[in-house]
Amino acid sequence: MVDRAVRFLKQHTPNSSRVVARRVLCEAHNARLRLTVPVESRSGYQNVFHCAVRKTASQWVKALLSDPIVYRHSGLLPYDPRPYRWQHPQGFPPGRAVSCLFVSHKKFTTIPKPDHYRTFFVLRDPRDIVVSSYFSTRSSHTPMGDIPEVRKVLQEKPLKEGLLYLIGNLSQKGTFRNLRSWATAPAAEAVRLFRYEDLTGERQEDEVDLLMRHCGIELPPAELAGLLSRYSFSRMRGEREIAGKVSHYRKGKSGDWRNHFDDDIYEAFAAATGDLIELLGYPARD
Template identity: 30%
Template sequence: MSVNSDFSPIPTIFHITHEKSGSQWIRAILTQCFPDIIVNPHWQQKQFFVTPLQEGKIYPGLFISKEEFYRVNLPSNYKKIIVIRDLRDTFISLYFSLKISHVILNSEMKERRETLNSLSINEGLKFMINSNMLNHAHDIQTSWIDSKEKIIKYEDLLENDEQILDDLLINDFKLPISRKQLKKIIIDNKFKNVSGRDRGIEDITTHYRKGIQGDWQNYFTPEIKLLFKDKYGIHLVKTGYEYDSNW
């Protein structure tokens, strides 16, 4: 829908997240709600770091840390949506994306795909951990968790997207859309309606691979679990996904 004069000026909206945490899902909802004021993502976040920010626009899918966000000259009136995901599920989703489904954007991605396709799943996951491929998502999560700002978990959105987004977009941000229209757009973008499959039915060739939480348990061997705990175990506690290292 278009923003019109019947509503007060809206804040600039920044949707901040990291790889494999539903960024395309939320972007689709925001774009269908407000197509006229969306600023589409660009390679290396140039729409945020290079191009001057536009007041009253919506910036979906920003993969940026707290330090990067506040380094930019921000509009006077803005709101943030910060979404994180269990780093273990982020890891598994990233594995299949790099190996199969993501469009190859550069030579580095091409080389990684070739490597992952030459290895078993277990060896491929080891390669990713040892190559620090998860560090970008980890660092983004850490910066925002440490900031004590409001965080939305991807897992909560999976189970309660209508209530969370209604409360956020209409009650908090005061965006110009009716609850009826917002609900319809959210329903249209649910996993089953987009993919044609129930959540949990996997298709590794698509961006909408499985649509569930806890899928890491299907792929973590004792070896991968030990490696992951050693590198990111404290982080899982810090982000509230585990109480301790006994998982």
């Protein structure tokens, strides 16, 4: 019932009302966790920070961190900065898993942090980010921010012209720049980079376990497997389709960019990103 309410609010209310509603839902969720879920073990960190750029499964990671099983084995309540009109560089309450911060590494370093914290950043092949952003913005993403304006442009253009437009749009928004900032940041024990492809691929269970342990969260194997089953992409996509919604979880397939990039699109992408593909360690164009 809560999920249906969230979907309705996302699609049918203005931004200001949506912020208030989301805040109420977040507080209600955390109140239920406190009242009904006993904490069996606690993370050694006062805050966990999930950072990313968009289209790197941020909502999926947020769902994992919000699950009662994670709270049971960490004592960390989920904290979504958006409903609270979080303003950089304001700090966050202790005992929270903050998800998700769409900020550059430089901006993240200026956020006040407790003595003991952990951060992880999720990156993805930026070519797949372009394709995923195109289909999400054009068809399925909640109409918020500049999405209605960009959606109108994309719906008026053929696929190729739409992808070219979106490459420029993402470059202007700093998506590629933010990826670069985290990839080139000095190594730090508290910060770890994870790849979308690893978190969603064949070794998903091992990779998510590694992410959780980085955050001081140790899940028993059976509970980790159950967690990943509850939030499998196929299940989340199916639930949206049953509800009559366009799936936000379209494919998630690595390398899908090869089905959509031609020479002109790749040239525009290369001009916008420079050596980013090589820097992030993804294979060059075949």
